[in-house]
Amino acid sequence: MTLTAVLLPFLEIPGFVLVSAWIGVIPMLALVVTGVIVGIMVLQRVGMNALVNLRLALARGEEPGHTLIDAACFALGGFLLTIPGFISDIIALALFLPWTRNYLLRRAAGHFDVHIYGRGFGAGGEPRPGGGVIEGEYSVVDSDLPDSAPPRLKDGSSGQ
Template identity: 35%
Template sequence: MTTGVSPAPPTTRPRRSRLRRYLPLGLAAWLVLEIWLLTQVAGVAGGPTVFLLLVAGVVGGSVVTKRAGRRAFQSLNEALQQGGSPSGGGGKGNGWMMLGGLLLIIPGLISDVAGLLLLLPPVQKAVSRSAESALDRRLRRSASGSLGDAFQQARIHRPDGKVVQGEVIREDRPEPEKQRPPLTP
């Protein structure tokens, strides 16, 4: 017995980006490697030595992060007092120093080595150049499309595969006349 209704076409999920696909796997592999390395060092040098290394990393990372934050705040104050732009070049490298400090705070030897490397100015410059060029490439690639492409990306996918273009109207916001009157004594 047929009803004349055709079944809905199978929906295809949008493809996940490479970062969203491999980031959880990379984080899990990094965590396993950190634990394995800590157990290897603890087997050779002893547990108290590993504990002292981890505490030294947390203390050193805290000092580095605090110093970099203080420098960034001072350069921001100087730029604002001189009437310049807050994004001026006075605080170059503070972000990488803060990231290095945060990597030192994270327990683990690989993150400590990465944090210590980020504290070196030549490494900061190299990482900064590579991050800047990657951002430029990404911006050029996204800007190559037209405005119509941007509107085409902003659409709603229904479960049955149909694409409905439109805008979202929120009705859960209170209207101005329905607000409570102010309290008076």
């Protein structure tokens, strides 16, 4: 991540030169300023809507993963738009695309399935080989007796 932050300015400077040679300096500056303004607007909108969308998803009984990935992508995209430059703007616009967010959701879901559920149980609660086994003993309790009597085991003992 820090390598990207260090290299980004070195990638953005040639982008400024190429775009200003292609469309001119004034239109290039207008695009940069527009990108910053749009980025600020996206960040404000994400900040206001993320919690509301999360609550709605949970109220509908949906997994919150899609809502969280959407909010994270829009927040990161908005932040990248506020950075002057065209490389960061292209990455930001890619984060706004639904197929990009769906791809990231699938990648995140795969990560959680392997790392969280990988200690014994799968995503649907099914046991995975080598994990989730609890050793113990049990006995069947005779439930034909009234509630006031202590429970009796099948072998006739009281179990106490």
